[in-house]
Each structure stands twice: as C-alpha cells, then as structure tokens.
Amino acid sequence: MTTDDTARHNAKMAKKKAARDKIMATKTDEKGLVIVHTGKGKGKSSSAFGMIFRCIAHDMPCAVVQFIKGGMGTGERDLITTHFGDTCEFHTMGEGFTWETQDKTRDIEMAQAAWAKAKELILDPGNRMVLLDEINIALRYDYIDIAEVVAFLRDHKPPMTHVVLTGRNAKDELIELADLVTEMELVKHPFRSGVKAQAGVEF
Numbered sequence: 001m002t003t004d005d006t007a008r009h010n011a012k013m014a015k016k017k018a019a020r021d022k023i024m025a026t027k028t029d030e031k032g033l034v035i036v037h038t039g040k041g042k043g044k045s046s047s048a049f050g051m052i053f054r055c056i057a058h059d060m061p062c063a064v065v066q067f068i069k070g071g072m073g074t075g076e077r078d079l080i081t082t083h084f085g086d087t088c089e090f091h092t093m094g095e096g097f098t099w100e101t102q103d104k105t106r107d108i109e110m111a112q113a114a115w116a117k118a119k120e121l122i123l124d125p126g127n128r129m130v131l132l133d134e135i136n137i138a139l140r141y142d143y144i145d146i147a148e149v150v151a152f153l154r155d156h157k158p159p160m161t162h163v164v165l166t167g168r169n170a171k172d173e174l175i176e177l178a179d180l181v182t183e184m185e186l187v188k189h190p191f192r193s194g195v196k197a198q199a200g201v202e203f
Contacts, residue, residue, distance in 0.1 A: 032161040033179040034153055038136060038170035041184030042202070048131050048164045049076045056080075056087050060128035063089040063121040067114045068134035068167075074203045089127075091117050094134070111143035122157055129162040136167025139174070146171045153177060 035051075037044035055062040064080070069092065080088050093114035115138075121130045138144050150173050157163060165174065175181050197203060 030160070031179075032157060032159055032163070034157070034177055035162060035164045035180045035182075036136075036170050036174055036178040037164065037166045037182050037184065038168055038175075039182075039184035039186070040168055041186040042189065043184045044166040044168070045076075045133050047182070048133065048166050051129060051162075051164060052076075052080070052088060052131055055129045056084050059087065061087055061126045062129040062131070063124075063127050064091065064131045064133060065114050065118045065121065065135075066090075066092045066094055066133045067111060067138045068094040075200065089121065091121075093117060107141075108143045111138040114138070115144050115149070119152060119156075122152075122161060122163055125158055125161075127161060129164065131164045132166070134167040135165050136170045136174070138167075139171050140167075140169045146173050150174060150177050 035048075037048055049064075052062055052064060064077075066077070077090055077092060080090050091114070094110055114135075118130065118132050118135070121127055135144070135149075139146050139149065153163060154177060165178075170181070191197070
C-alpha cells in the first residue's frame, strides 16, 4: 500500500468514525428487551446461550427454562449447572420433542408448568435475563396461549429484564411485540447429507 493509499484509507475511516460516533451519541436509552430467535436455520438456542454466558461473565443473575429439550443432556446445561448454578438458574421442563413423547396431554401439562416457572423467574427482580428455550414450539402447537404470553411480557415484565424466546415458527403476535427479532436462515445443513447431530455442535 502506497503512502497515498494509506492516507486515503485513514481519511475514509476517520470520516466513517465521525459519522458512527454521531449516531451512537443519540443512543442513550436502556431497557429490558424482548428478544426472539426464530427461523429454520441452526443457531437460535446457541446464540441465546451466548447471551446467557455474557450475563454470567458480568455476574448478572439470569435463568433458563427449557420448554422442549429434556430427553437428552446438553453441553450448556451441564456447564451451567456444574459451574455457574449460583448465577444462573436452570430448569429443564420438557421431556423431548413432541414426536418422541407421543403424549399430547402430558406435553401440554409440561409446557404449562414451564410457562408458570418462566413467569416466576421473569417477575423476580433479581434476574437480568431469562431465556425461554424452544417456547416457540410450544406456542406453535397451542400448548400455551400466545395472547397470554404477549400480554404478560407487555404488561408484567420488569422494565430492565431481558427475555429471550427461541424456536422456529415464532408467532406473528410475538414478533410484533419484540424489540429484537433474528431469523436464522437455513442455507445448508449436514443433516441433509446424512450427518447426525454431534456433541459440541448441536448439543
């Protein structure tokens, strides 16, 4: 890179920084966010757990409720319950995916119990973040009333508490309410090539 190229690059970056700083100066509010991770692509729960680990790293009390997963162990659950249980409450309320349990009545009961626990944890002013892992699946099958979930988050969530809701097929009402929505798009997945779920990647 020549001296002229370097000078042009530095001037361009300085201009970009000034514009960025001006924008950032207007962002002064703080609030507890409703965050939705949905879509067919991988990474919904993984990203949510990334935020939980950030909270743990900042010594911010947090909690996890797993609505579906439960029939098998996961690395996140084992790590949190073994090493960070004093900072993060972890509740595995599901018993596996609905096609595995094959008991709709029990699935509904478990989803309702998970939602009751979720409300309790969200209302606890000590929790900075609560992750509702795979709640969108329970909502999709109407095991939990979407209107009740939306009303609770809108009317009763403490102002500074973050709530993260994961799972594909998020309901429109939830997307409308949320402050941050990310849709994971499936481009390519090894499952379609006959590769099974693997420790360290999927669980």
